[in-house]
Amino acid sequence: MYGLSDADLQLQARAAAFADELIPLEVEAELNRGELPKDVTAAHKARAIELGLFATNMPPELGGGGCTTLQQVLVQEQVGRVTNALAWVAATPPSWLPQVATPYQLEKFIRPTVRGEREECYAITEEGAGSDVDGIVATAHRDGDDYVLNGEKWHVTSYNCADYAFFQGRLVGGTHDGEHAMFLVDLPSPGVAVLRTPAYMHTFSHHHPIVTFTDVRVPATHLVGAEGDGMSFAYEWFRFERMMVAARCLGGAQRLVDEMTAFAAEREVQGRPIAQLGAIQAMLADSLTELFAARSMVYETARGIDAGADVKIQHSQCSMAKLYASEMAGRVADRAVQVFGGRGYMRENVAERLFRELRVERIWEGTSEVQRSIIADQMIKRGPRSLA
Numbered sequence: 519m520y521g522l523s524d525a526d527l528q529l530q531a532r533a534a535a536f537a538d539e540l541i542p543l544e545v546e547a548e549l550n551r552g553e554l555p556k557d558v559t560a561a562h563k564a565r566a567i568e569l570g571l572f573a574t575n576m577p578p579e580l581g582g583g584g585c586t587t588l589q590q591v592l593v594q595e596q597v598g599r600v601t602n603a604l605a606w607v608a609a610t611p612p613s614w615l616p617q618v619a620t621p622y623q624l625e626k627f628i629r630p631t632v633r634g635e636r637e638e639c640y641a642i643t644e645e646g647a648g649s650d651v652d653g654i655v656a657t658a659h660r661d662g663d664d665y666v667l668n669g670e671k672w673h674v675t676s677y678n679c680a681d682y683a684f685f686q687g688r689l690v691g692g693t694h695d696g697e698h699a700m701f702l703v704d705l706p707s708p709g710v711a712v713l714r715t716p717a718y719m720h721t722f723s724h725h726h727p728i729v730t731f732t733d734v735r736v737p738a739t740h741l742v743g744a745e746g747d748g749m750s751f752a753y754e755w756f757r758f759e760r761m762m763v764a765a766r767c768l769g770g771a772q773r774l775v776d777e778m779t780a781f782a783a784e785r786e787v788q789g790r791p792i793a794q795l796g797a798i799q800a801m802l803a804d805s806l807t808e809l810f811a812a813r814s815m816v817y818e819t820a821r822g823i824d825a826g827a828d829v830k831i832q833h834s835q836c837s838m839a840k841l842y843a844s845e846m847a848g849r850v851a852d853r854a855v856q857v858f859g860g861r862g863y864m865r866e867n868v869a870e871r872l873f874r875e876l877r878v879e880r881i882w883e884g885t886s887e888v889q890r891s892i893i894a895d896q897m898i899k900r901g902p903r904s905l906a
């Protein structure tokens with residue numbers, strides 16, 4: 519099905535087997551604030567690397583998997599079947615970075631990240647600037663051989679696991695005054711502090727704290743690309759991440775479809791399985807139909823990227839894939855809770871966990887409303903037929 523090559527199918531099978539190894543640990547993680555013992559998580563990361571599921575998006579010359587976009591999607595789809603972010607150990611480092619990184623940045627940040635020795639986090643969003651990234655007020659100004667960074671960043675995912683951060687700020691002074699720039703900040707660094715770590719809807723060991731940067735000095739060699747480049751990196755990364763969000767949503771929906779179908783076949787009410795009830799059948803059938811549609815769309819978008827589609831078309835199609843797959847997964851999760859009845863409301867049930875966990879897929883990496891506005895803008899500019 520889906521015209522996958524032998525190499526695609528082998529990678530997909532390895533990722534599926536890895537996900538199946540993690541699934542039995544989900545409830546333990548759920549009941550322990552998302553945490554598993556550190557040695558267990560370290561072993562999972564080592565296994566992801568050994569199976570070729572880590573850094574699939576990075577070029578082979580840097581030690582990465584050099585996978586096609588479709589293959590990256592296949593891996594992240596399986597990652598999405600596992601709750602509590604246990605499969606985030608199959609991580610995808612910033613694939614846009616090697617093209618713009620200096621030799622120093624390659625050695626200090628990228629190669630160790632691809633080897634699984636370093637981990638990054640992103641400090642872009644602020645209290646007043648989320649959807650509108652251009653609205654950030656964090657600053658960066660040049661002082662001799664350094665830049666000095668100031669600002670308060672929200673929802674810095676994985677800050678508690680990371681040892682460096684991407685910080686996006688607005689330049690003050692110089693020829694690029696007011697434009698954005700991105701910097702690599704080692705963690706910990708003097709002046710970087712957690713203001714607070716709010717609890718979120720999901721139960722992940724990766725936290726999303728509010729982090730303050732107060733007169734943080736980074737050498738000028740930690741500027742990514744050139745002054746004024748900050749926004750272009752963000753857009754490129756959004757495109758990639760939107761595809762991977764869509765892929766993980768396919769996996770989440772697949773897990774739910776599998777589990778609710780099995781439950782409906784086995785759970786009997788008044789002497790017959792609920793799978794024979796029309797109302798339950800409608801929920802099963804709608805879920806699989808929408809999953810099929812979403813998967814076809816995501817795979818087709820990935821193939822277009824691999825074939826070198828125009829970047830604007832890629833951008834719109836990634837938005838469509840993220841929009842549809844995340845909303846599809848939300849509907850499937852809602853139905854799955856319903857099919858499981860009272861069991862679906864218990865934290866030990868996969869439907870309950872995915873119902874909460876999938877909610878953020880409609881928010882991060884651009885909300886559904888933002889995706890719709892990107893798609894509609896391109897429809898007006900280029901005509902709908904050029905996009906789909």
Ligand SMILES: Cc1cc2nc3c(=O)[nH]c(=O)nc-3n(C[C@H](O)[C@H](O)[C@H](O)COP(=O)(O)OP(=O)(O)OC[C@H]3O[C@@H](n4cnc5c(N)ncnc54)[C@H](O)[C@@H]3O)c2cc1C
Nearest residue numbers: 640641642643647648649673674675881882883884885887
């Ligand atoms: C769990 C989690 C982890 C995150 N991790 C990171 C991270 O690691 N690094 C990072 O930098 N950020 C991170 N984010 C931030 C995330 O990208 C933003 O939350 C998201 O982009 C939305 O921004 P906002 O929260 O400011 O919402 P707002 O921009 O305030 O939006 C509020 C509402 O207004 C709507 N809206 C806004 N603009 C428009 C528009 N133009 N048209 C139509 N409707 C609009 C939105 O769709 C939404 O419904 C994370 C967020 C969450 C929840």
